[in-house]
Amino acid sequence: MSSMGSAAEARAILYPYQRRWIDDQSRFKIGMFSRQTGKTYTSTLEIAEDMVKAEVEKRRVRWVILSRGERQAREAMEEGLKVHLRAYGAAFESLESDFHLADATSCKSLEVVMAHGSRVTALPANPDTARGFSANVFLDEFAFHADSRKIWAALFPVVSRNGLKLRVVSTPNGKGNKFYDLMTSAETAGWSKHVVDIYQAVADGLPRDVEALRAALNDPDAWAQEYELQWLDEASAWLSYDLINTVEHERAGIAQNYAGGPCYVGVDIGRRHDLFVIWVLEEVGDVLWTREIITRRGASFAEQDSLLDDVFRRYRVLRCCMDQTGMGEKPVEDARRRHGSGRVEGVLFTSSSKLALATVGKQAFEDRRLRIPQGDEALRSDLHKLQKVASPTGAPRFVADSDSGGHADRAWACFLAVNAATGPAVVLPDHAVPSGPARGGLGRFTDPDAAFMPYTYRRMF
Numbered sequence: 001m002s003s004m005g006s007a008a009e010a011r012a013i014l015y016p017y018q019r020r021w022i023d024d025q026s027r028f029k030i031g032m033f034s035r036q037t038g039k040t041y042t043s044t045l046e047i048a049e050d051m052v053k054a055e056v057e058k059r060r061v062r063w064v065i066l067s068r069g070e071r072q073a074r075e076a077m078e079e080g081l082k083v084h085l086r087a088y089g090a091a092f093e094s095l096e097s098d099f100h101l102a103d104a105t106s107c108k109s110l111e112v113v114m115a116h117g118s119r120v121t122a123l124p125a126n127p128d129t130a131r132g133f134s135a136n137v138f139l140d141e142f143a144f145h146a147d148s149r150k151i152w153a154a155l156f157p158v159v160s161r162n163g164l165k166l167r168v169v170s171t172p173n174g175k176g177n178k179f180y181d182l183m184t185s186a187e188t189a190g191w192s193k194h195v196v197d198i199y200q201a202v203a204d205g206l207p208r209d210v211e212a213l214r215a216a217l218n219d220p221d222a223w224a225q226e227y228e229l230q231w232l233d234e235a236s237a238w239l240s241y242d243l244i245n246t247v248e249h250e251r252a253g254i255a256q257n258y259a260g261g262p263c264y265v266g267v268d269i270g271r272r273h274d275l276f277v278i279w280v281l282e283e284v285g286d287v288l289w290t291r292e293i294i295t296r297r298g299a300s301f302a303e304q305d306s307l308l309d310d311v312f313r314r315y316r317v318l319r320c321c322m323d324q325t326g327m328g329e330k331p332v333e334d335a336r337r338r339h340g341s342g343r344v345e346g347v348l349f350t351s352s353s354k355l356a357l358a359t360v361g362k363q364a365f366e367d368r369r370l371r372i373p374q375g376d377e378a379l380r381s382d383l384h385k386l387q388k389v390a391s392p393t394g395a396p397r398f399v400a401d402s403d404s405g406g407h408a409d410r411a412w413a414c415f416l417a418v419n420a421a422t423g424p425a426v427v428l429p430d431h432a433v434p435s436g437p438a439r440g441g442l443g444r445f446t447d448p449d450a451a452f453m454p455y456t457y458r459r460m461f
Contacts, residue, residue, distance in 0.1 A: 018042040028188070028191045029194070030183065030191055032183055032193075032195050032196070033195075036206075036208065037206060039169045040076055040140055044081040047065075047120060051090070051118045054116070058116065059116075060119075061118045063136045063137070063138065064122075064136070064137050065077070065081075065123070065137075066122075066138070067122065067123070068146075072140065073108075073124055082094070093114075099123060101128045110122040110123070128154075130151045131154035131155065134162055137165070138169070143170040144170065145178075149177075172225050237385075238398065238411075246368055247368055248371075252291075252374065258282060261283050261284055262282070264280075264319055264418075265281070267308065269322065270409055276296045276409075278293070278294040279292075279294075279417040281418070288371070308335060318343065321347050322344065322416070324346030325348055332346035349412075356419075357415040358415055361419070382408055383408075
């Protein structure tokens with residue numbers, strides 16, 4: 001079968017909105033498409049056609065596909081580009097290697113190379129991968145790329161300077177990313193823009209039962225954003241800014257306001273890329289007051305141990321819940337040895353345990369039984385970036401874009417601290433006496449003698 005015949009057959013099965021996208025040969029092109037409309041499939045078909053055409057004309061083309069993660073990059077190659085090239089009868093070689101990033105970590109680089117030298121590389125999106133190539137670029141699901149603005153800053157100067165093509169495709173993901181900027185700002189006034197919601201796709205022939213889809217999703221906000229393409233900043237945020245606002249207080253987050261009451265601690269372990277976070281809550285009446293949030297990036301385990309020991313020294317800690325996942329095994333083991341297994345609990349992060357932690361944490365926000373520092377933008381952003389999404393199996397899971405502010409590390413430390421306050425009653429040992437900030441102010445524990453007595457505390461949840 002000839003390449004021209006294969007091309008005609010490939011185009012014959014496309015829906016009108018897909019053909020409009022492929023036929024548009026604008027240098028800079030951006031598309032906002034509903035879920036389940038085949039946007040990656042269509043975009044990789046355009047790349048395959050470009051490669052086959054270049055092969056016929058005895059020239060080379062270079063493309064880079066930047067996806068939100070390694071799995072998505074592999075899917076773009078295996079379920080998109082390679083499928084199209086095989087349909088064209090094109091001969092190609094598949095390669096796989098390690099791509100080394102600036103922080104000495106590596107990711108998988110997937111390549112397809114045709115006989116005449118045309119090449120496509122697929123990588124997880126990262127500022128390092130974005131600046132490492134001079135090639136035509138396809139940004140797949142760009143609204144979901146971590147650090148999308150940094151990726152753009154590294155990528156666009158290379159593409160624009162060298163006369164290369166750029167394809168940007170995504171479903172909306174709130175307003176806090178570069179995809180939103182590109183779709184709505186004057187920056188891209190001269191670009192070709194395509195917008196296809198679920199209704200347009202179905203009108204063009206896509207076989208989908210809209211009402212069945214809506215009922216199955218059972219989430220009005222997610223439907224509005226992912227299928228109707230509305231810009232909903234709060235569509236998938238687990239903690240909305242309005243909810244965060246309700247628990248902010250100017251007296252929260254000040255260690256000197258510690259009133260001598262029982263405290264609960266959450267620890268999110270981070271060593272290299274993510275933050276190490278200790279969140280200290282004090283129970284005052286029926287409210288959990290944030291007394292201190294300690295954050296460190298790149299702290300050694302010895303420093304992390306020292307910081308936690310200092311918290312136990314300065315606060316009357318009844319219970320501490322620590323992230324035990326992966327590198328957290330040893331810190332938890334060591335903390336239990338130093339402070340007692342009855343006061344330190346390791347929590348393994350799984351889909352189910354994260355859902356339980358996040359649910360308990362959100363309930364504390366909704367019931368206004370929590371107080372957090374007021375006006376801390378890094379904290380607000382970290383709490384807000386946590387999103388609940390559906391996995392490919394339909395099970396709920398939590399994701400958060402990683403950026404310079406963290407990976408929702410503060411949110412998980414907060415949830416761990418709230419979880420510490422939900423466990424069984426604890427008898428504080430005689431020797432566990434805080435020596436830090438003086439009691440007083442908001443607390444009810446004003447008897448200096450009582451502060452040094454073992455007691456059993458009944459949890460408020």
